[in-house]
Each structure stands twice: as C-alpha cells, then as structure tokens.
Amino acid sequence: MTDATHDIPTNASAAGPHGEGPPQLFDRVLLKQRKNRAAGEFDDYNFLHARAAEDLIDRVSAVTRDFDTCLVLGGGGAVGRALKKRPDVAGKFGHVIEADLAQGLARTSTFKGLVLDEERLPIAEESVDIVLSCLSLHWTNDLVGALIQLNRALRPDGFFAGALLGGSTLTELRQSMMAAESELAGGVSARVSPFADTIDMAGLMARAGFAMPVSDVDRVTARYGNSFVLMRDLRKMGETSVLKTRPREPVTKRFFVRTAEIYSEKFAHEDGKIPATFEILHAAGWAPHPDQPKPKRPGSATVRLADALGVDERNAGQKAGD
Numbered sequence: 001m002t003d004a005t006h007d008i009p010t011n012a013s014a015a016g017p018h019g020e021g022p023p024q025l026f027d028r029v030l031l032k033q034r035k036n037r038a039a040g041e042f043d044d045y046n047f048l049h050a051r052a053a054e055d056l057i058d059r060v061s062a063v064t065r066d067f068d069t070c071l072v073l074g075g076g077g078a079v080g081r082a083l084k085k086r087p088d089v090a091g092k093f094g095h096v097i098e099a100d101l102a103q104g105l106a107r108t109s110t111f112k113g114l115v116l117d118e119e120r121l122p123i124a125e126e127s128v129d130i131v132l133s134c135l136s137l138h139w140t141n142d143l144v145g146a147l148i149q150l151n152r153a154l155r156p157d158g159f160f161a162g163a164l165l166g167g168s169t170l171t172e173l174r175q176s177m178m179a180a181e182s183e184l185a186g187g188v189s190a191r192v193s194p195f196a197d198t199i200d201m202a203g204l205m206a207r208a209g210f211a212m213p214v215s216d217v218d219r220v221t222a223r224y225g226n227s228f229v230l231m232r233d234l235r236k237m238g239e240t241s242v243l244k245t246r247p248r249e250p251v252t253k254r255f256f257v258r259t260a261e262i263y264s265e266k267f268a269h270e271d272g273k274i275p276a277t278f279e280i281l282h283a284a285g286w287a288p289h290p291d292q293p294k295p296k297r298p299g300s301a302t303v304r305l306a307d308a309l310g311v312d313e314r315n316a317g318q319k320a321g322d
Contacts, residue, residue, distance in 0.1 A: 022142040022145070025244060026243065028117070030242045034235075035076075036102045036103060038235065039102060039105050044236070045237050046076055049076055050081075053163075056161050056282075057079070057083060060130070060159075060161065063159060065092075067129035069094065071099065071123070072097065072131075072134065073100075073118055073137075073150075074137075075098075076108055080110030081110055093130070096111040099114040101117055101139075118137060121146070121150065124153070125152045131154060131160045132160075133150070133160075136164070143204060144208050147204065147205060155287065157292065160283075162284070163281065164281050165281070172266070175266070179266075180262055202285075210285030211292050212285060212293070213285035216281075218280040221278075223276070225273060228260060230276050231256075
C-alpha cells in the first residue's frame, strides 16, 4: 500500500489547492479520520460495499471487451474481493489498482493499494482503461467535478461504472432525529448527510462528458433491533455525518433515546425490528471516442413509427376503431 500513484502516470497539477469552487459541504479531513478508525473492523460491517461491489462486477461482465488498467476507487477492498470470486471478470483486466481516501482501508486491498483523493485525482489524462467507484463519490463536495476528472483519466472509449448512496438513504433515521430535536430543542439541525438525488444521475454523467450514460437504482432495506445498533453499524462502516455545518455542542443521551423511541413508533415492523433504507445509485458511461454510436439528428428518420410497429396511423383525437 502506498500513497503515491505507482504504475499510473500522475498529473501533479490535479493535486494542487482548490481555487474558486462549489460550497464545501463535507469535512474531508474528518471523513478520512473516521474511515481510518473504521478500517480495523470494516470487513465485519461492509455489507453495503460488498453488495455494490458485486453489482459493479456484474455490470463489467456484460461488457464484451478487455481492459489493460483498472482503477478502483473506494469500497475498502470490496471490489478486489468480489473480483477474486469472479475469475471470468478478473481475466478482463491486465492490472488492477485499488485506491481509497483512507490509508487504513487502502491497506485492505486485494491488489495494489493506493491512497487517493477523488476530489483531486492525481492521475494523468487518458492513462487508465476502466474506473470502478464503490460507495465513495457521495462524499465529494463537487460530484460533477469528480466525474469530469474520472472522465479525463480514462483513455478514449474507456469505461466508468460507479455506485454511490442516493437521496432516500437513511430517510427513517433522518425523520426520527428531526422529530426528536424539534420536540426537545424547538428546532432542527442537519445531523444526517445529504446524498445525491436519484432524479438524473445519467444527466450528471452527460454533464461530465461521458458518452452513452445510463443509471439505475438499487434499494436495500436492512433491519435492526433499534436505532442504536444502526448508528453503531454506520460508525463501523465509516459512514457517519461529516457535514461542515454539523452541530458542535454535545448531544444529550435523552436526544438519542427519544430518537430511538420515535423511530420505533413510526417505522417498526410487527416483530419490533426497525427498517433502514439504503439507496444505491448506479451510473455508467464511456469516455468519448469518434467510433462510438451517435444519436440520430431529430427529423432524420426514414421509416414512420406506425410502420415500424405494424399499426395504423391515426390523427390526434381519433379514437381506436374509427
């Protein structure tokens, strides 16, 4: 494991300080600290990362080509372990390099492990053939900016597939915390990090310059005995809030007890267990290449839709059977 980009050409300018940019929602230094803290027991609590990694591998298995250099971002080694179980997919790659923001997680890599920051990716343009991102991009302050960097790192016709947490993630916990704080303090604070909306991941990919972008959603419901167990698991995953605007004053025990009570009252199943929703957004696309298929110009069709479907064409307002 190393924090240099050995075996990948570097782009030194990418590692420089930010200039004017988007608002800094997340404390990335704190995120790194918490992920390092979680690294020791991460394998016991990484069920979401394992699921996302397996889905990423399935998506690559459907691509009928090989890739020389594969860069994996995030996942705490989950993608490498999933690849070891799928030699049919692992055989598509000449070299696999796993990278993580936290040194502790990078050490768990099955393949060569690096420490990289997705927000300032020190990878030379057009230097890798495929990038897989496993549950890390939802912590970036500028998601489109991170996607642009990944697009630039890909060689022409290179492939990107990523998984990140979406906007409905932990909706039950968010609602319960807000209700508890409103009841006890007369106001609410942001205590659960915001996540990317599900509405248009393909649109964000297109904005970042990817060709033929696609996206879909995997919704996972985990069940817990109570919200204390859920929050423990989030800490062990390294997925607790790192909002820059998070409240700094100590939280009372009564707040967490009342959160647990409201969570149970509003959401518990008949057996008393509580659900926790995790929304995993998947997105994929290709680095542009001149030989890729292009959408046809509007109005350039040479066959009527009715003829293609084998039906009779009717005027607007004409009823079937007229």
